[in-house]
Amino acid sequence: MVIDLPTAEERKKAIGKLYAWQDRAYRTANLMVSHLYVQEMLKEFFYLSEDIQYKLAREQKDEAGILQTSRMNTIYQVTSKRFKGEMPTNIISCLKASLYSTFKKNQEAYWRGECALMSFKKDMPFPFTTEGMSKLEYNPTKKAFCFRLFKIPLKTYLGRDHSDKWRLLQRVSQGELKLCTSHLQLKDGKTFWLAVFELEKEVHQLNPGVVAEVSLSLEYPIVVKVGKVRHQIGNKEEFLHRRLAIQAARKRAQVGATYNKSGKGKKRKLKAVDRFRQKEKNYILQRLHVYSRRLIDFCIQHQAGTLMLMNQEDKIGIAKEEGFVLRNWSYCELLTKIQYKADKAGIEVIVG
Numbered sequence: 001m002v003i004d005l006p007t008a009e010e011r012k013k014a015i016g017k018l019y020a021w022q023d024r025a026y027r028t029a030n031l032m033v034s035h036l037y038v039q040e041m042l043k044e045f046f047y048l049s050e051d052i053q054y055k056l057a058r059e060q061k062d063e064a065g066i067l068q069t070s071r072m073n074t075i076y077q078v079t080s081k082r083f084k085g086e087m088p089t090n091i092i093s094c095l096k097a098s099l100y101s102t103f104k105k106n107q108e109a110y111w112r113g114e115c116a117l118m119s120f121k122k123d124m125p126f127p128f129t130t131e132g133m134s135k136l137e138y139n140p141t142k143k144a145f146c147f148r149l150f151k152i153p154l155k156t157y158l159g160r161d162h163s164d165k166w167r168l169l170q171r172v173s174q175g176e177l178k179l180c181t182s183h184l185q186l187k188d189g190k191t192f193w194l195a196v197f198e199l200e201k202e203v204h205q206l207n208p209g210v211v212a213e214v215s216l217s218l219e220y221p222i223v224v225k226v227g228k229v230r231h232q233i234g235n236k237e238e239f240l241h242r243r244l245a246i247q248a249a250r251k252r253a254q255v256g257a258t259y260n261k262s263g264k265g266k267k268r269k270l271k272a273v274d275r276f277r278q279k280e281k282n283y284i285l286q287r288l289h290v291y292s293r294r295l296i297d298f299c300i301q302h303q304a305g306t307l308m309l310m311n312q313e314d315k316i317g318i319a320k321e322e323g324f325v326l327r328n329w330s331y332c333e334l335l336t337k338i339q340y341k342a343d344k345a346g347i348e349v350i351v352g
Contacts, residue, residue: 014152024087029124035075180198206305212306253272253276295307299342307342
């Protein structure tokens with residue numbers, strides 16, 4: 001994304017406003033999570049007087065309630081009063097909805113001490129809904145999709161391989177596809193629009209009675225069986241060879257960083273190390289997308305309407321015991337991508 005304004009002074013002012021919103025968003029997110037955690041753990045403050053009421057309910061609806069408004073609205077009120085006029089309220093509303101949902105999902109783990117409280121950094125993307133967007137359309141003169149975000153004109157840059165992104169944005173501009181809550185991130189001097197589309201489910205001839213038994217093994221990323229047909233997707237050497245090579249290169253870069261020229265602190269010294277770290281992340285992401293896509297295509301080919309992941313708890317336990325496997329195999333990421341693609345294809349996923 002780039003700011004679509006004619007003069008450098010106007011662009012500088014607009015980008016400064018976006019950076020200010022991102023700063024307020026990360027501070028808002030940390031405040032919201034802190035307040036939610038204190039509210040949830042208030043009853044654990046056993047050293048308070050017994051006369052203290054701690055029921056998280058509105059006082060108008062419950063005599064024991066200690067809140068003046070609903071619990072979800074409390075975090076909105078706290079942050080909107082603090083940052084009123086400094087950022088659009090649409091961003092605050094989006095943060096409230098997403099953080100409250102995530103917190104409720106993990107609150108039992110927080111209470112047991114099994115999960116760390118969420119923490120946000122300054123470069124976190126800030127969310128917004130389509131209410132903050134207007135005039136999304138393709139401009140043939142600029143050869144780009146343009147729109148306004150809270151009255152700031154933006155122009156998209158889709159990169160080299162932009163065919164699928166162009167079609168999605170074209171369908172959105174024509175009203176054929178809906179945009180969901182998306183994010184904007186400013187990082188390393190660049191602006192990224194993390195768009196989220198509401199894609200319709202694919203229609204395939206599937207039979208729920210046909211079950212694809214899937215195992216994420218140690219020797220092969222995915223082993224799938226439908227009836228008497230057994231198929232292996234990827235292998236240990238294919239996945240690990242390139243990843244271990246990147247890790248070795250990163251280690252050499254770390255050793256040599258001592259002798260690198262400084263100038264801007266550790267950032268310049270560790271530039272090569274950071275490049276290899278990002279290269280490893282990109283490689284993992286690409287391979288896991290390929291493996292999960294091949295699995296779903298195999299299920300569609302054999303009309304399997306149910307996908308059963310077998311003995312995953314045992315496999316995860318083995319991975320935790322072996323540090324090498326846990327660090328290099330990326331079980332959870334692969335499982336997430338399988339579930340996402342299966343849901344889109346209309347395949348039911350059962351984790352056993």
